[in-house]
Amino acid sequence: MEEELLKKLHSFIIENNPDLLVQLYDNRMMAAYLEDKLKLAVPLITQLSDAGKPAAVIEEQCMNRLTADLRPSRFHYIREVLEDEFEPVYYRLVESGTLTYEIISLLEDCNLVFDDFGFSEDNENNRGLRRQIIRAISDYQERKE
Known part of the structure; x- marks a missing residue:
């Protein structure tokens, strides 16, 4: 067992x-x-x-x-936000084979947001959380360009 x-x-x-x-x-x-x-x-x-x-x-x-x-998976949450809100970026990362690597890098930027919201199964659908994660991903993308 x-x-x-x-x-x-x-x-x-x-x-x-x-x-x-x-x-x-x-x-x-x-x-x-x-x-x-x-x-x-x-x-x-x-x-x-x-x-x-x-x-x-x-x-x-x-x-x-x-x-x-x-649980819930911060990794899956970011992947879902990327796919929904940053579709071209998401598919570019999938095609290049770097999606997992980039999400792990994004987690470093997003963990503070998750922590501030006390990310849990109870609040994973919180709109404020999603907005903050979108903002963090946008900031990350701007720094990379």
Whole structure:
């Protein structure tokens, strides 16, 4: 069960938080990060196992706990804003193969905005947040030109 959770968490990070993935690999901290996160789920695994819950339920609840601080994905949010509001730029980045790299760079500029808004599943549709992210992306694009 624990090995499967580690694989799923790693896959989740690859898909939803590539910025974290790069940071952890650059610092050679991926294995330690995954193990530390897994330690958070061990009591829940024990509790649910003792209660006779099926493996699929245990896995789902554990993944919810393990990924709580990784959701919603800032990476996906920026990608969506780029695609919606900066379509030519978005497709140019897709075609050049640099979309992921550029979004990770954009995250450095946008993280303060996300932090100021306390970015969460409760406010990811906040119009003010979206406007500020659009402004940050515009500023980033102007600096690059």
